[in-house]
Amino acid sequence: MTIPEPNSSLRVVLYEPQIPPNTGNIARTCAAFRLPLALIEPLGFCIDDRAVRRAGLDYWPHVQLSIHSNLDHLLGQLPHPHRLIGCSRHGGDSLGEFQFQHGDVLLFGREDNGLPGHVRDQCDRILTIPMPGGVDADGQGGVRSLNLSVACALVSYTAGHQLQMW
Template sequence: MNIVLLEPEIPANTGNIGRTCVATGTRLHLIEPMGFRLTEKEIKRAGLDYWKDLDVTVYDNYQDFLDKNPGAKIYMATTKAQKTYTHVEYEPDCYIMFGKESAGIPEELLLANKENTIRIPMVGDIRSLNLGNSVAIVLYEALRQNNFEGMKLEGKLHHHSWDEA
C-alpha cells in the first residue's frame, strides 16, 4: 500500500501518519510544498523512534509524483466525494492520496479523477476529521480488503497464556 500526502502542513500529523505507515508496512509519499521541514523535532516526536524505519519519498510537486509513479492507481480521499471509502476495492499496490489540512485536494484534481474519489461518512456539517485519523481509517480498510497481507494477526500476553481464560 501507498499513502500520499499532497502538500501536508502540520508536522505532527505527518509524523503520526509516518508511524502508522511503519506499523503497516506502507510506503509514504510526500508532495511539496510542505508546511515544515522533515528535520523538525515535531515530526520526529510524533513519529517517535519509528521515523528511521519509514519508507518515505519526497516529490517536488504533483507532476513529479505522477512522473515517478506512472500508471499508479490513485484513490483520492475528500469530503467532497460521492462514494464512501468502503465502496471501492483497493489493489495491494494502490495509492491513497490525502490533501493538505487547510484545503484538501484541489477540485481540479478531484474532477480529473472523479471515479476514484472516496469519502469518510460524517454527521452534519463538520469540515473534516484529523488527517492522521483519516489516513488510519482508509488505510486499514484497504489492508483489511487485502487480508492484512504480511501483517501480524495475533498478539500474545507477556505474563499469562490465553488458554488460562
C-alpha cells in the first residue's frame, strides 16, 4: 500500500499498534484533522477487527490509511523533506517548546513498550509530553504514560495548530 496525500503537512504513524480501540480512536482523530495514518506491521489485531471499526465509528472512509511491512518500507515512500519525530514518554524535547515543520511525521510506539531503541535511533527528533503527575526517575509515584490515543491527539492538534493547518 502506498502513502496517500504526498503534500500532507503532517502524518501520523503507529509502530506495531497492539490495542484495537486505540487504533480506531487514532483513526478518528486523523479523519477529524485530515492527517494520513500509517500503520507499521505486525499489528496486534486484524484491521477489520470489530473493536477497531467500532472505535473509528463510521469515520473509516475519511481516513487516509496505509499499512507498511516495516519502518524501512514506510521511510522509503515518504516525500522529502520530512522529519521523523518519535513521540516517547521520556528523553525528548517538550511538546510545548517543540517547533514543528511542514512534512513532519509523528511516530508513536507500541502501547506496551513504546518505541524500541533501534527505531528511536532512526528518528530525527524525540518529543515528550510533559506530565507533572508522571512517575519520577525511578518509575515511582505517578502516572507512567498517557493513553496512546490521547497522546496522539495532543501532539497532532498541537502540531497542526502551530503550523496553522486549521
